[in-house]
Amino acid sequence: MNYSSRPVSILDRWIVVAIIxxxxxxxxxxxxLPSSHALHLGVFNVTQLGKxxxxxxxxxxxxxxxxxxxxxxxxHGAFFALGGYAMGMYLMRQxxxxxxxxxxxxxxxxxxxxxxxxxxxxxxxxxxxxxMIMVVLAPGLLAFLFGWFAFRSRVNGVYLSIITxxxxxxxxxxxxxxxxxxxxxxxLTDFKDILGFSLQSDTTRIGLFLCSGIALLxxxxxxxxxxxxxxxxxxxxxxxxxxxxxFIGFNVENYxxxxxxxxxxxxxxxxxLYVPQAGIINPRExxxxxxxxxxxxxxxxxxxxxxxxxxxxxxxxxxxxxxxxAFPEFWIFALGALFxxxxxxxxxxxxxxxxxxxxx
Amino acid sequence: MSSSGQKxxxxxxxxxxxxxxxxxxxxxxxxxxVDRLDVSDPVLLYLEDVNVAFDGFKxxxxxxxxxxxxxxxxxxxxxxxxxxxxxxxxxxxxxxxSGTVRFGRNVDLLDLSESQIxxxxxxxxxxxxxxxxxxxxxxxxxxxxxxxxxVWNTLHCKLNSEQQDRIATVALTVGLPxxxxxxxxxxxxxxxxxxxxxxxxxxxxxxxxxxxxxxxxTHQEMDKTGELLLSLAGTHTVVVVEHDMEFVRSIANxxxxxxxxxxxxxxQMDDIAQNEEVRRVYLGE
Numbered sequence: 001m002n003y004s005s006r007p008v009s010i011l012d013r014w015i016v017v018a019i020i021x022x023x024x025x026x027x028x029x030x031x032x033l034p035s036s037h038a039l040h041l042g043v044f045n046v047t048q049l050g051k052x053x054x055x056x057x058x059x060x061x062x063x064x065x066x067x068x069x070x071x072x073x074x075x076h077g078a079f080f081a082l083g084g085y086a087m088g089m090y091l092m093r094q095x096x097x098x099x100x101x102x103x104x105x106x107x108x109x110x111x112x113x114x115x116x117x118x119x120x121x122x123x124x125x126x127x128x129x130x131x132m133i134m135v136v137l138a139p140g141l142l143a144f145l146f147g148w149f150a151f152r153s154r155v156n157g158v159y160l161s162i163i164t165x166x167x168x169x170x171x172x173x174x175x176x177x178x179x180x181x182x183x184x185x186x187x188l189t190d191f192k193d194i195l196g197f198s199l200q201s202d203t204t205r206i207g208l209f210l211c212s213g214i215a216l217l218x219x220x221x222x223x224x225x226x227x228x229x230x231x232x233x234x235x236x237x238x239x240x241x242x243x244x245x246x247f248i249g250f251n252v253e254n255y256x257x258x259x260x261x262x263x264x265x266x267x268x269x270x271x272x273l274y275v276p277q278a279g280i281i282n283p284r285e286x287x288x289x290x291x292x293x294x295x296x297x298x299x300x301x302x303x304x305x306x307x308x309x310x311x312x313x314x315x316x317x318x319x320x321x322x323x324x325x326a327f328p329e330f331w332i333f334a335l336g337a338l339f340x341x342x343x344x345x346x347x348x349x350x351x352x353x354x355x356x357x358x359x360x
Numbered sequence: 361m362s363s364s365g366q367k368x369x370x371x372x373x374x375x376x377x378x379x380x381x382x383x384x385x386x387x388x389x390x391x392x393x394v395d396r397l398d399v400s401d402p403v404l405l406y407l408e409d410v411n412v413a414f415d416g417f418k419x420x421x422x423x424x425x426x427x428x429x430x431x432x433x434x435x436x437x438x439x440x441x442x443x444x445x446x447x448x449x450x451x452x453x454x455x456x457x458s459g460t461v462r463f464g465r466n467v468d469l470l471d472l473s474e475s476q477i478x479x480x481x482x483x484x485x486x487x488x489x490x491x492x493x494x495x496x497x498x499x500x501x502x503x504x505x506x507x508x509x510x511v512w513n514t515l516h517c518k519l520n521s522e523q524q525d526r527i528a529t530v531a532l533t534v535g536l537p538x539x540x541x542x543x544x545x546x547x548x549x550x551x552x553x554x555x556x557x558x559x560x561x562x563x564x565x566x567x568x569x570x571x572x573x574x575x576x577x578t579h580q581e582m583d584k585t586g587e588l589l590l591s592l593a594g595t596h597t598v599v600v601v602e603h604d605m606e607f608v609r610s611i612a613n614x615x616x617x618x619x620x621x622x623x624x625x626x627x628q629m630d631d632i633a634q635n636e637e638v639r640r641v642y643l644g645e
Contacts, residue, residue: 003496003497003498003499003540003541004496004498004499004541226515229514229515229516229517230502230503230514230515230517231511231514231515233495233499233502233503234503234514236492236494236495237492237495237503240492240493240494240495241490241491241492241493243453243474244486244490244491244492245492245503246473246474246475246478247451247474247475247478247483247484247486248478248483248503248504248559248563249475249478249479249506249509249563250475250503250509251473251475251509251510251511252475254510254511255511258511
C-alpha cells in the first residue's frame with residue numbers, strides 16, 4: 001500500500017551514482033593517468049570541483065528551507081561563512097610560529113594589531129574536535145536565535161527574506177572590523193596544514209575533495225530521509241498552507257525553527273570544507289549578493305527536489321569560472337539573464353525540464 | 361471591565377495554585393491539554409460576554425453562546441454578522457478584546473495557541489476548502505491524524521496498521537477510497553470539501569466547527585454531506601455555519617441566528633423561521 005505523493009525520481013538515484021563515480025574517477029584521473037593523457041585532471045581542477053561540491057551542499061541547505069518549507073532565506077551566506085571562520089580559526093592556530101612574525105601563539109594579524117594575547121573566543125580552537133563542534137554550533141546557534149525571534153513573531157514571506165538579508169549584511173559589517181578578532185578586511189588566510197597534512201600537497205587536496213563529496217552524499221541521504229519522513233510532509237504542508245497546518249495541531253514555529261537550524265548547520269559544514277580548499281575566508285563571503293546567488297543556483301536547478309540545487313550549483317559555478325576567464329565584465333549580466341530565463345521559462349528549474357521529459 | 365478583572369483574578373489564582381502543587385514543579389512534563397480536558401458538564405463550549413472590534417467596527421458584540429456536548433448546531437446570519445469571526449475566536453486565530461471562552465469545564469481557550477487548541481480537540485473546516493495540494497489524499501489524512509505532533513516524533517514515526525486502517529476507514533466514510541493516491545490539488549471542489557471533513561475526523565475532535573460545508577456543491581453532493589454531518593452528531597459535537605437555508609432545515613434541530621455580532625434568536629428551525637425579528641433582519645422581509 002503506497003499512496004505517496006512523490007514517486008522516487010530516477011534523478012534521485014542518478015545524482016548519487018554521479019557523485020560516487022566522480023569521487024572514484026577524479027582521484028584516478030589526477031593520480032594514475034600521466035599528465036600527458038587527454039583525461040588527466042590537474043590539482044587545480046580537483047580543488048575547483050571540491051569547492052563546487054561544497055557550494056552544492058550549501059545550495060542543498062538553502063533548498064531544504066526554501067523548497068520544502070517555503071522560507072526564502074537570503075542569509076545563508078552568513079551560516080556558510082561562520083562555519084568557514086570556525087575552520088579558518090583552527091587552520092590559523094596550526095600555523096604556529098611559521099607566520100611572518102613567528103609568534104607561536106598569536107596569528108599574524110593579532111601581532112600586527114599589537115594584541116598581547118588570544119581573545120577568549122579563540123580558546124581551544126587549536127583542537128580539531130572543538131573547531132569541528134564550532135563549525136556546526138556557531139551557525140546553528142545564530143540560526144536558532146534568529147529563528148526563535150523571527151518565527152515566534154510570525155514574520156513571514158518577503159519580510160523574513162529581507163531580515164535574513166539584513167542579518168548577513170550586519171554580520172559582514174561586524175566581521176570587517178578589526179576589533180572583532182577575525183582578521184577584519186583580510187579575513188583568515190595563509191593556512192599551512194590541516195591535521196598535520198600540508199595544504200599544499202596534492203594528496204591533501206584530493207583528501208579534501210573526497211571529504212567534500214562524502215559530506216555532500218551523507219547530507220543528501222539525511223535530507224532524503226528527512227523530506228520523506230512525516231516531518232518532511234509537515235514541512236511541505238507548512239509551505240503550501242501554513243495556517244491550515246496550525247489548525248490540524250502542528251506547532252508550525254517549532255518545525256520552522258528546527259529545520260532552519262539544521263539547514264544552517266549544513267551550510268556551516270559546507271563552509272568549513274570550502275575554506276581549506278579556497279585557502280581564505282573573509283567577510284566578503286557574507287555579502288548580501290552572495291546569498292542571493294545561492295538562491296539563483298537553487299532556482300535554476302529546481303527547488304523542491306534534492307538533486308536540483310546540486311545540479312544548479314555545479315552548472316552556475318562552472319559557467320561562472322568559464323565566464324570570468326573569457327568575458328570577465330559580462331558575468332554579472334549572464335547571471336542576471338540566467339535568473340530571468342529560469343523564472344520565465346523554467347519555473348521548476350532545469351531538473352523540472354528533465355522531469356517533464358521522463359514523465360512523458 | 362468587571363468581567364476582565366474577574367478573569368485576570370481567576371488566572372492568577374489558578375497559576376498560584378498550579379505553582380504550589382508539588383506534582384506540577386516541572387511544567388513542561390505535563391502532558392498536552394487533551395488529557396486534562398474535563399467534559400463532565402453538559403455544556404462543551406462557552407463563549408461569554410465576548411467582544412471584538414476591528415478598527416472600531418464591532419464584529420462581535422457581547423456575544424453569549426453555548427454548545428452542548430453531542431449536539432448539531434447550525435449557525436446562520438447575514439454577511440458580516442460575525443459567524444466566521446466567532447470561529448476564529450474559538451480556534452485561536454483572533455483574540456477577543458474581552459470575554460471568556462472556555463472548552464469543557466476547565467480549558468481556557470484564550471490561553472492556548474492555534475495548534476494547542478487543535479490538539480485539545482477542536483477541529484475546523486474552513487469556508488474555502490484548503491487541503492494540502494501537493495500531498496496525496498492519504499498524506500493529507502495522515503497529517504491530520506490525532507497523534508504526537510512534535511517535531512521529534514514526526515521525524516521517525518511510522519504508520520502502524522491500526523493507523524492505516526483508520527485512514528482507510530475515514531476515506532471510506534467521506535467517500536474517497538479510490539482517491540487515496542491522488543494529489544489533494546487534483547480533487548474536484550466537492551471532493552476537497554469531503555477531504556477536509558475527513559481530515560477533521562482524523563483529528564478525532566470533540567468539537568467540529570464546519571464553515572459553509574456545501575458552498576458550491578451540487579444537490580447530490582449536498583445530500584451526501586448532510587448525511588455525513590448528521591451521522592457525526594452524537595459522537596461528536598458539531599457546529600455548522602451555513603447560508604443555504606434548505607440545507608440547514610434538512611440537518612438542524614437547533615439553530616442560532618447571529619446579527620451584528622450577537623445572538624438574535626436561538627431555537628428550533630421552525631420557530632426561527634416564524635420569528636418576526638429574524639424574518640426582518642435575515643430573511644429580508
